[in-house]
Amino acid sequence: KETTIRGRLNENIGKAFKRITRGVYIAQRGNAQALIIEGDAWEKIRDIESSSMDTIITDSPYTCLNKHLATGTTRKTKNKWTFKTKDIDRELMSEFIRVLKPSGHFFCFLPADSENTLKYNNDMITIALHVGFKFNKRWIWDKVCIGMGYNGRNRYEQIIFFSKGKRRKPFDLSIPDVLTHKRIHSSKRIHEAEKPIELIEDILKFSNQEGDIVLDTFAGSLTLAEAGLRRGINTVSIELDHLIITKSISERNLSVVVI
Numbered sequence: 001k002e003t004t005i006r007g008r009l010n011e012n013i014g015k016a017f018k019r020i021t022r023g024v025y026i027a028q029r030g031n032a033q034a035l036i037i038e039g040d041a042w043e044k045i046r047d048i049e050s051s052s053m054d055t056i057i058t059d060s061p062y063t064c065l066n067k068h069l070a071t072g073t074t075r076k077t078k079n080k081w082t083f084k085t086k087d088i089d090r091e092l093m094s095e096f097i098r099v100l101k102p103s104g105h106f107f108c109f110l111p112a113d114s115e116n117t118l119k120y121n122n123d124m125i126t127i128a129l130h131v132g133f134k135f136n137k138r139w140i141w142d143k144v145c146i147g148m149g150y151n152g153r154n155r156y157e158q159i160i161f162f163s164k165g166k167r168r169k170p171f172d173l174s175i176p177d178v179l180t181h182k183r184i185h186s187s188k189r190i191h192e193a194e195k196p197i198e199l200i201e202d203i204l205k206f207s208n209q210e211g212d213i214v215l216d217t218f219a220g221s222l223t224l225a226e227a228g229l230r231r232g233i234n235t236v237s238i239e240l241d242h243l244i245i246t247k248s249i250s251e252r253n254l255s256v257v258v259i
Contacts, residue, residue: 023037025249032210034225034229034234035235036245038239038240044238048236051099051102053099053213053215054105054214056104056107057204057207059109060087060217061085061193061218064111064117084240088124088127093128096131096133103167104164105168106133107139107207110124110160111157121158133163134162135161138160138161138177139178140156141199142178143181171205171206171207171209172205175203179199181196190248194220197227204228204231210232211232212233214235214236216237217238220244221248222237
């Protein structure tokens with residue numbers, strides 16, 4: 001409501017993350033602001049105005065990896081921040097296109113194509129096309145470190161580049177469609193699916209300029225928030241898990257008022 005959330009945003013601008021109301025945090029660095037909203041993406045995105053986001057960058061907790069999550073020894077013994085999986089469906093995808101500005105960019109992380117993921121990946125692209133997104137290109141994140149696999153060990157993830165209608169012109173044409181950034185070691189990750197900040201910065205360089213607003217509906221370790229603050233870009237991060245939010249803020253050495 002105008003008298004609550006927006007008012008507190010203006011009153012509580014600071015250099016570090018602050019809690020401004022239950023489940024809402026904000027930070028400012030220079031002219032860039034990072035807003036973090038605790039809650040379910042399917043519900044919280046409804047509060048975002050239509051055609052208000054310049055870009056969406058998100059990495060959903062796909063259910064096609066449930067078997068891997070259940071059997072991965074590293075996750076079971078070393079990492080207590082296990083997350084619940086849930087797929088982007090047509091309902092949420094429709095909200096994505098609603099909140100995105102015309103010609104806005106949408107980057108969606110997907111796993112490498114394999115026997116267990118190919119149908120999932122194709123279905124996700126089909127859902128995006130059905131709600132009106134335009135497919136632009138399939139990017140690759142080269143993680144440098146190899147993972148598991150018997151048909152060629154996994155070393156990459158996909159980043160599908162969509163747009164709302166014809167995409168606007170990129171701001172940095174030096175960014176390639178293969179982004180090489182070493183995967184964060186499991187012992188140093190805040191969240192199991194954490195992406196390198198430099199990887200997200202590359203996408204921001206390509207897609208955005210200072211003052212833009214970028215949305216992540218599955219924020220996890222708040223990588224987008226930190227990348228946006230570095231580059232003078234405003235961000236809105238939605239994350240369901242309160243503990244992940246507070247841990248991420250703490251690990252990034254950003255003080256926060258938590259009640």
